[in-house]
Amino acid sequence: MSxxxxxxxxxxxxxxxxxxxxxxxxxxGEFVVLVGPSGCGKSTTLRIVAGLETASQGVIEIGDxxxxxxxxxxxxxxxxxxxxALYPHMSVRENMAFxxxxxKFSQSEIxxxxxxxxxxxxxxxxxxxxxxxxxxxxxxxxxxxxxIVRKPKVFLFDEPLSNLDAKLRNQMRVEIKxxxxxxxxxxxxxxxxxxxxxxxxxxxxxxKDGFLQQYDxxxxxxxxxxxxxxxxxxxxxxxxxxxxxLEANTFSCEQFSFKIPKTKQNKSGDVxxxxxxxxxxxxxxxxxxxxxxINAKVKMIEPLGAQTIAFLEIGDLELxxxxxxxxxxEIGSTVEVIFDLNAVHFFDKKTGDAL
Ligand SMILES: Nc1ncnc2c1ncn2[C@@H]1O[C@H](COP(=O)(O)OP(=O)(O)OP(=O)(O)O)[C@@H](O)[C@H]1O
Ligand SMILES: [Mg+2]
Numbered sequence: 276m277s278x279x280x281x282x283x284x285x286x287x288x289x290x291x292x293x294x295x296x297x298x299x300x301x302x303x304g305e306f307v308v309l310v311g312p313s314g315c316g317k318s319t320t321l322r323i324v325a326g327l328e329t330a331s332q333g334v335i336e337i338g339d340x341x342x343x344x345x346x347x348x349x350x351x352x353x354x355x356x357x358x359x360a361l362y363p364h365m366s367v368r369e370n371m372a373f374x375x376x377x378x379k380f381s382q383s384e385i386x387x388x389x390x391x392x393x394x395x396x397x398x399x400x401x402x403x404x405x406x407x408x409x410x411x412x413x414x415x416x417x418x419x420x421x422x423i424v425r426k427p428k429v430f431l432f433d434e435p436l437s438n439l440d441a442k443l444r445n446q447m448r449v450e451i452k453x454x455x456x457x458x459x460x461x462x463x464x465x466x467x468x469x470x471x472x473x474x475x476x477x478x479x480x481x482x483k484d485g486f487l488q489q490y491d492x493x494x495x496x497x498x499x500x501x502x503x504x505x506x507x508x509x510x511x512x513x514x515x516x517x518x519x520x521l522e523a524n525t526f527s528c529e530q531f532s533f534k535i536p537k538t539k540q541n542k543s544g545d546v547x548x549x550x551x552x553x554x555x556x557x558x559x560x561x562x563x564x565x566x567x568x569i570n571a572k573v574k575m576i577e578p579l580g581a582q583t584i585a586f587l588e589i590g591d592l593e594l595x596x597x598x599x600x601x602x603x604x605e606i607g608s609t610v611e612v613i614f615d616l617n618a619v620h621f622f623d624k625k626t627g628d629a630l
Pocket of ligand 1: 288293311312313314315316317318319320467
């Protein structure tokens with residue numbers, strides 16, 4: 276177990292800069308998820324921590340050691356990639372033991388570690404099988420087993436679940452989280468999947484174009500996004516954005532205007548109003564809380580059982596709302612859509628920063 280410090284990291288490939296002054300402090304035993312769109316620099320950051328790539332500027336510390344110049348071997352970290360090719364001709368046991376053999380561990384120590392890891396991962400009864408006789412999830416667990424046996428200070432994961440089907444991915448997500456609770460090893464986990472980020476991370480670091488956007492708990496990121504990018508990236512269906520003006524105590528846009536609560540009145544000017552589909556209602560019981568309603572036309576619905584996702588139109592403004600599952604408005608009908616005014620966000624139209 277170890278803390279990891281990523282300090283002022285820049286990375287240039289030839290002339291092209293792909294990371295800009297990235298700073299992340301990862302606590303001992305913490306599970307941190309790096310998330311962002313394709314090409315934003317997640318893998319590069321992880322590879323710099325691993326020592327597979329050198330930073331153009333900045334420092335990497337593991338525990339209290341400056342490892343910026345150390346080789347990957349000397350960093351005591353283990354990395355799991357998306358393509359976790361197992362050796363097909365070796366049994367599960369041999370696959371898991373292979374790295375330890377190379378490192379000249381004694382046979383009794385190897386057996387002990389492999390048996391322990393197999394127990395943790397529920398692989399004990401498969402130890403003598405070849406990978407081809409395993410399911411996708413079991414193979415993924417063997418790949419995890421290969422790194423667990425090394426007892427590294429830090430685990431690095433780069434999209435380890437993206438080759439699995441949706442159901443298996445959900446199952447492995449839970450398994451990796453439980454594994455972390457058991458081992459309490461520091462984990463840095465890269466994904467482009469915001470659901471994985473929200474459900475797995477103690478903290479989430481969101482990158483865009485090589486810049487760190489926000490580093491916070493899932494709860495903070497969801498409820499207090501620092502900017503419009505973070506607000507739009509996290510949450511599904513996506514947050515609605517409405518371009519308009521904020522003046523004194525009123526937000527107005529082409530389609531409507533309404534008064535906003537006092538707590539939201541600290542700014543004025545051209546803004547983007549953000550509201551999550553979950554914060555739009557078709558019924559409103561909390562009449563003591565500030566709300567505003569407006570008529571909208573139902574363009575489409577997606578009945579998901581527990582919820583109905585409604586695609587609405589107000590003039591040429593499109594909104595997505597999540598209604599209760601028993602609410603099944605007819606397509607083409609008009610409904611009242613209610614804004615929970617305590618849940619609206621405002622972003623500066625120019626910079627995208629939260630106001
Ligand atoms: N070896 C390399 N040489 C030149 N450019 C590179 C190299 N590796 C990565 N890049 C560039 O650096 C940027 C960041 O790449 P990186 O692989 O870190 O992205 P990522 O966030 O992991 O994306 P993805 O989700 O697609 O895996 C990209 O623009 C990529 O094209
Ligand atoms: Mg990547």
